[in-house]
Amino acid sequence: MSVKRYSSMEYDNFEDLLFGHSKYPVKTGLDLEIGAGYTTAEVNYAPRPDAAENKAKLVNEYERITRDIMERMVQVGFPSVVLETEHVQQMTHNPEWGADIATAQKAIMEEYHDEYGIKCALRHTVGDVRGDRESIDLRGDAYSRILESFEQVASSGADMLSIESLGGKEVFDHSILRNDMRGVIFSVGILGALDVEYIWKDICSIAKKNKVVPAGDTACAQANTAMFVAGGLLDFKLSHSVASVVRAISASRSLAAYEAGAIGPGKDCGYENNIIKAITGYPISQEGKGSTCAHSDLMGNMAMQCCDLWSNESVEYRGDFGGTTVQCWGETLSYDCSMMNTALEAGVGKTLRDVLMVSDRYRDPQAFILSYDNAYRIGEIITAHPDDLYLRGKEAGIKACELIESGSEGFLALSKFEKATIKKAQNDLKSLDEDMESFICNCLDTYSSEVETFNASNYGL
C-alpha cells in the first residue's frame, strides 16, 4: 500500500484536546479558519421533497436556504458560519446540478461577506451513489460520476469536499444483525478502510487541482447504523456495548481518508472524530444536542468536547414560528458556539469541555469510550499497529471492550445483558486469526457465499 499510515499521535496528551483548537487549523472559504481558536456552526439542511423535481426549482430552494441562514447569522451577531450541502441523489447523478447549486450558494455567501465581513465557507458532500438495485459496483461508472461531481462542485464554489462512503456496508449489515464480530472487523476494518483509501486518493487530487479542502469522511453507514439501531436506553435491539466496539473499529476506517491526504474538518456524523482528532491533529465537525431535529443520541453534550464545527446533522427546510428551520437550528448551534468561544476567551475552555464531557460520560458505553481521555487511548492502540489494517481494527475493538469493562468498575453502570455481550465480544475478537492474510482469506470464503452483494473485486481483493 502506498499511503503512509499514522504510527504516532499528533497530540502528546489527551488534556490538550479542546473544542475550537486543533493542531493543524484549516483555512478555507471566505476568511474562515477552522480549529484556530474558535468554533463555528455548520448548518445542514434537506430540501423539501418536491423541490428536487427539476434543476431550477432545486437551485432556488438552496438559494433560499443559504440566504435565510446568512441573514439570521448577521441578525444575531455571529462572526462565522459554515454551510453543508449534502447532495440529494439528483445532484450527484447530474454533476452540473451540484455545480449550479454550489455557484448559487457561494454567490450569496460572498454578498454577505462583502457587506458584513462575516467569515464563512461551503462544504459539499457528494452522494455515494455507487450501489443500485442489483449490485454494488464501487469502482465502475457510478464512481466516475462521483468524481465528476467532485470536480464540478470544487470548481464552482464549494470550499470543502466530503463524502459518506459506503465501502464495507454489505458485509457489515449482515454481520451486525448476527453479532458476528469477525464480519464487523472485516467489513469496517478491512473493506471499509480499503475503499476509503481508494476514493480519497482521487478526491484529494481533485481538491489539490481546484485549491479546495479535502475535508474527510465518516463511518456513518456502519458505526451510526449500529448506534441508531441500538437506540435509546430503553430500546432493546442491539447491544450498546457492541455498537461501541463498532465505533472504535470505525476510527481505523475513517482514519484512512487522512492517510490518503484529507486534512479535515471530518464530517459531523463521524462520532469517531474524537479519536481521529487525537491521532491527526486535524479539526473536526460534530453533532449532538443541536441535531435532535435529525436523530436522538446519548452524548448530546459530550459531542462538543473537542469539536471545531458544531452541526445539526440535517433538518427539512420548512417554516416554523421562529423562522425557517435552518434559521432556528442555525441560531441554536451558533449560541452553543458562542458559549464555547466565550469560555475560550475567558480562559475556562477546559472547564467547560469537562462539564460537557462528564455530563454524558456515564450515560452509555459509547459515550464512555468517546470521552476524550478514552478516545485518546483508542487512538494510541490504532497508531501502535501502523502497518496492519487488520490488527489495528481488532485491537481498537478489544481496547473498547477493556475500557468499558474497567469503566463498569467505576461509575459506568452496565446491565447484566451489556456485561454479558461485552464479555462475549471481547472473547470473539481475541479468538480471531493471528494474522491478516489468513483472516482475509477466511472471510472472503465466508462472506462471498453468505452475502449476495459482496464482491471482493470492489475492494481490489
Added chain:
Amino acid sequence: MSVKRYSSMEYDNFEDLLFGHSKYPVKTGLDLEIGAGYTTAEVNYAPRPDAAENKAKLVNEYERITRDIMERMVQVGFPSVVLETEHVQQMTHNPEWGADIATAQKAIMEEYHDEYGIKCALRHTVGDVRGDRESIDLRGDAYSRILESFEQVASSGADMLSIESLGGKEVFDHSILRNDMRGVIFSVGILGALDVEYIWKDICSIAKKNKVVPAGDTACAQANTAMFVAGGLLDFKLSHSVASVVRAISASRSLAAYEAGAIGPGKDCGYENNIIKAITGYPISQEGKGSTCAHSDLMGNMAMQCCDLWSNESVEYRGDFGGTTVQCWGETLSYDCSMMNTALEAGVGKTLRDVLMVSDRYRDPQAFILSYDNAYRIGEIITAHPDDLYLRGKEAGIKACELIESGSEGFLALSKFEKATIKKAQNDLKSLDEDMESFICNCLDTYSSEVETFNASNYGL
C-alpha cells in the same frame, strides 16, 4: 392597597444568583422540586391547527404530546421534566376541555413516574380571553370564565397555574409605536400592575384551595412585544434601548403577582424574571437558545444564567426526522439542563453561569441590563420604592437608561441612533410628573381620549 410590596431584596448579593438554585424552592407535581439545586426542562407545544376541532381530538393530541415527551426523557436518561400546556382559546372558553386535558396528561405522567420514578410536573397556562372584538372587559364575564378554568385545571391534575395577563396592553400598543414613555409607564407600571394584582389574588386563592402552585405571570404582551418588534441587530423598527427600558419597567408589573401570593416558577417568556428572582428569591423559568423554534432573540445563552426551568417557549407538534418536534426540542433542552446540573455537581456552576452571561452581555442593550449584576441593580431600585407603583416603574426605567449609558463607556457598543434614543427616553422619563396622583390623573385624560379601547374602570380607576 392590601398587598404587601417588596421593600428589600431576598438575595443579599448578585453573586448568589445561579441557575438551579433559588432561595425558596417550589415542591410540586410528582417528586419535583424546582430551584432546589438542579435545573429541569420545561417543554412547551402547540397542537396542530386542526386538532382543536373538537374536544376528543384535542385531548388525544395532548395525550400524544405528553407520551412522546415522557418517552424521550426516559430513553435518554433525564431525571426530571416539566410540561407546560398553554391553553388554546377553546380550552379556556370551555373550562371542562382544559380539565379533561389536564386529567389525561397527568395520568400519563403518573404512569411514567410509577414505572421509572421520573420527577415531573404539569403547568397549565390559562388563556387571557378577556378581550373581544369590541372592547376589553377585564373584570366581567370573561374574567369569571378564566377563574372557572383555573378552578377546573387545578382540581384535575395541573400542578402549577399561570397566565400571560393582558392588562395595560391597549395603552401600551398605542404608546410604544409613538415613543411615548409616559404611556409606557402608565400602561406597564400602573395599569399592568393593578391588573396583575387583581387577578393573582384570585388565582392564589384557587391554588390554595386546590393545593397547587400559583406560579407566576409575564409581561409578554408588553415587554416581549417591544422586544420582538425591535427584532434582530439589523431590524430598524424600534429602538432596542427603548425595548430595554420597557423590560425594566415590566419587572415592576410582573412582581405584583408575587406580591399577591404567587411563589414561582415565573413564566418562561418573562425575560424580566432575572430581576424578579433577585427580588423575591423564587425560582423562575426562562427561554433562549432552546426556543429558536418559536422566536429569535439576542440573549440565547444569557437566559440560562439563573433559570430553574429551561423552556422552548412553544413548538407546533409535528413529525421531524429525529422524532416529533416536542421530542427533539425536549431533548435539546434537557441536554442543556444536564450541562448546568453537571456544572453544579462539579462545583463550577458560577463559572458556567458567567460564560453564559458574558457570551451575550454585549450583544444588545437588553441583554446588558438583564445580566445578573444589572438585573440585581434594577431590583434594588424597584424595592427602594415599595409604596408607589408609579415611582418604582419610572425609577426602574431611568435605571435601565443609566446602566446602558454607563455600559456604552465600556464594551457595550451603541449605534448613534441608540445613543440618541436612550438619551431621549431618559429625559422623557425624568420630566414626568412628580407624584402618582397627578400622573394618573393626566394619563387618564390623555389615553381615555387617544385610545379607543381604554376604559379606566377595567383597572378600578
Added chain:
Amino acid sequence: MIDINPKNILIRYNILVESDMTPEEVAEQLFPTDPHIRRVAKSVFEGDEDEVVAGLQKTIDSGVDPLSLINNALMAGMEVVSTLYDYGLLYLPDVIISAQAMIEGIEYCKEQSKQVHESKGKIISYVVEGDIHDIGKTIVTVLLRANGYDVIDLGKDVPVEEVVAAAKREKPIMLSGTALMTTTMHAFKDVNSRLLASDINVPVVCGGGAVTQDFISDYDLGVYCEEAADVPKIADSILHGLNIRKLRDTFHKH
C-alpha cells in the same frame, strides 16, 4: 464575575453598517425642490401636524389645487419617510408619527376642495377571528395609508362572514389579515374558501407570529408576508398587474 472584551465572540453588525449620515441629512437631498411643496413634505417628515396644515394653507393660497398637493407634497414627504425606513435610517414610530401628520394633511386638502380624491386603491385590513392582538394590524394599516391606500380597518377578532361581506361590498384590491395565535389560523382557510365561493379572486395577504408560509400557500388566495413593510410593496405590485402566483414568487421568502 467573568468579563471579557467581546470583539472575538460577537459582531454588532448594526454598528458596522451604520450610515455616516443622519436621517435628516439624507432626507434633505430627497425633498421636492419647490419651496412651498418642500415645506409641506418636510413637515410630514418631521411629523408636525400643525406645520403641515400651515404649509398646505400657504401653498393653496398661492393658487395650487388642494387635491394635487396630496400626491405632490404630502405623499412626496411620506415617500421620503418610507425610503429612509427601508434604509434603516428611520424607525416605526417615526413612520407612524409622519403618517398621522400626512393623514391630517389629506383631510385638510379634501376639505379645501370640491372634487373627490381618488386613493391608489381600497384595502381591507383585519385581525382574524379569535385573536385580539392587533399591534401588527395597526402597523400594516398605517404603512398602507402612508403609501396612499384607502384602508378599511375591520378591527380585531373579525368573524369570517364579516370579512367576506366587506370584500363583497368594498371590492378591495387585496385583503390583509394578521394572526398572532396559532389556533386562529383556521380562519384563513375559511376566508379563502368563502371568497372563492363568491368568485372574489383578490389576494389575501397573511402575516403575524403564528403564520407560516407553508400554511398560507396551501390556500389559493394566500400570499404570505413576513415583514409589515412589504405589505405596501405587495399592494403596489398588484396595481402593476402581478397575479397571486407572481406575488408569491416575488415576496415569498422561503
Added chain:
Amino acid sequence: MIDINPKNILIRYNILVESDMTPEEVAEQLFPTDPHIRRVAKSVFEGDEDEVVAGLQKTIDSGVDPLSLINNALMAGMEVVSTLYDYGLLYLPDVIISAQAMIEGIEYCKEQSKQVHESKGKIISYVVEGDIHDIGKTIVTVLLRANGYDVIDLGKDVPVEEVVAAAKREKPIMLSGTALMTTTMHAFKDVNSRLLASDINVPVVCGGGAVTQDFISDYDLGVYCEEAADVPKIADSILHGLNIRKLRDTFHKH
C-alpha cells in the same frame, strides 16, 4: 479532568427496569409442554438449526403430521422469541438467528409432507426507488417471516412500476416500504396513486429514517410505522379485519 458521580445528573432507566430473570428463565415457562414439541421450540429459541431439524425428524418419526409442526412447534418457539423481544429481554440478532433456524425448519417440514402449507398471508417488502439502504427492510422481512408471513422481498431501489406489478400479481394483504433518504419519499406518493388507479386497496406500511407520519398520512393507503417490531402486529391486525383508518388510529404514534 473533572469527574463526578453521575447519580444526580442522569438516570440509567434501562438498569432500573431490568428484569431479575434471564431470558432463558422466562422462556422456560413459555415453551410448549409436550417434550418433542418443546425440544423443537427450544432449539428455535436457541437458534440451533441442526437441533431444529433433528427435533423435527424425531417428532415426525413419532407419527406427527409434518405440516402441523410448523404452527405447533416452530411458530410456537418463535412466538416465545417475539414475546421476549417485546419485553426487551431479547435483541434483534437473537430474533434473526432464531428466525433463520425456524425457516430451515419450515423448509424441512415442507419437504417431509405432500400437502401445501398455507402461510398467514403474503406481504410485499421493498426499499423505495432511489434508496439502496436496506438494513431496515432486512429487519422487517425477518420479523414478518418469523411471524408466519410469506414475504415477497423485492429488494432495494425498486422502481414504482415493479412494486405495483408485484402487488397485482401476488395479491398481498399489505406492502411494506422503507426509505432512509428524504429525497426518495416521493416514490411513496407514486406507489399510492398507481395502486389506487389499479383498484388495489391494500395498506402500504411505510417507515425508515426519512419518513414522517405527517407525510405518509397524506396518502390514502399510507400507514406510518415507526418501529420495525410493529410491522407484524399491523399484519396481524389486517387479518383481524382492521381497515386503514383503524390501523392508523391503532399504530400511529403522534
